[in-house]
Amino acid sequence: xxxxxxxxxxxxxxxxxxxxxxxxxxxxxxxxxxxxxxxxxxxxxxxxxxxxxxxxxxxxxxxxxxxxxxxxxxxxxxxxxxxxxxxxxxxxxxxxxxxxxxxxxxxxxx
Amino acid sequence: xxxxxxxxxxxxxxxxxxxxxxxxxxxxxxxxxxxxxxxxxxxxxxxxxxxxxxxxxxxxxxxxxxxxxxxxxxxxxxxxxxxxxxxxxxxxxxxxxxxxxxxxxxxxxxxxxxxxx
Numbered sequence: 628x629x630x631x632x633x634x635x636x637x638x639x640x641x642x643x644x645x646x647x648x649x650x651x652x653x654x655x656x657x658x659x660x661x662x663x664x665x666x667x668x669x670x671x672x673x674x675x676x677x678x679x680x681x682x683x684x685x686x687x688x689x690x691x692x693x694x695x696x697x698x699x700x701x702x703x704x705x706x707x708x709x710x711x712x713x714x715x716x717x718x719x720x721x722x723x724x725x726x727x728x729x730x731x732x733x734x735x736x737x
Numbered sequence: 738x739x740x741x742x743x744x745x746x747x748x749x750x751x752x753x754x755x756x757x758x759x760x761x762x763x764x765x766x767x768x769x770x771x772x773x774x775x776x777x778x779x780x781x782x783x784x785x786x787x788x789x790x791x792x793x794x795x796x797x798x799x800x801x802x803x804x805x806x807x808x809x810x811x812x813x814x815x816x817x818x819x820x821x822x823x824x825x826x827x828x829x830x831x832x833x834x835x836x837x838x839x840x841x842x843x844x845x846x847x848x849x850x851x852x853x854x
Contacts, residue, residue, distance in 0.1 A: 629767075
């Protein structure tokens with residue numbers, strides 16, 4: 628079983644729709660969780676950290692479920708510019724090494 | 738500020754050749770990392786450094802060596818390239834590490850696309 632698993636997609640979503648995807652992680656000792664965004668042939672960039680209480684940044688909402696060991700990302704009112712691959716990232720045990728999911732590809736269509 | 742820069746951007750090697758990838762950051766970050774990214778897989782950590790003069794092995798260190806002689810630079814070496822090392826290599830840096838802290842964000846360079854024939 629992979630340490631961090633994501634549905635690779637692609638998710639094809641019409642502009643303006645709401646889309647959500649989950650990521651599961653295997654290590655119950657993980658303490659830090661992130662969503663990164665990666666555009667085609669570009670470097671990953673931090674989208675948002677995921678906090679225990681859940682957090683929102685504009686149209687983006689991230690949630691953490693420790694009991695079931697998954698994190699989620701919700702995108703509301705999707706824009707064409709949201710098309711990208713979204714990477715789920717979890718720290719390894721309690722240290723600073725990160726484990727990266729393979730990513731979920733999102734395509735927003737006009 | 739340039740952030741994180743990597744050289745070269747592209748390289749083609751023949752099996753057995755050696756090369757060094759250079760990563761430089763101007764954000765005064767303590768932590769630096771080298772990853773490789775292959776299709777259908779997440780980024781995998783090759784080596785990392787938690788400060789000048791220190792290095793440590795990551796998940797996939799075999800066939801690679803690193804050095805961090807200056808805080809701002811992190812070099813990745815391939816001593817004898819193999820086709821299995823064909824990949825996109827990313828360097829990243831972060832300020833520090835705190836559990837759940839705001840300084841954990843990793844900043845990435847644009848990547849080096851390496852092909853080993």
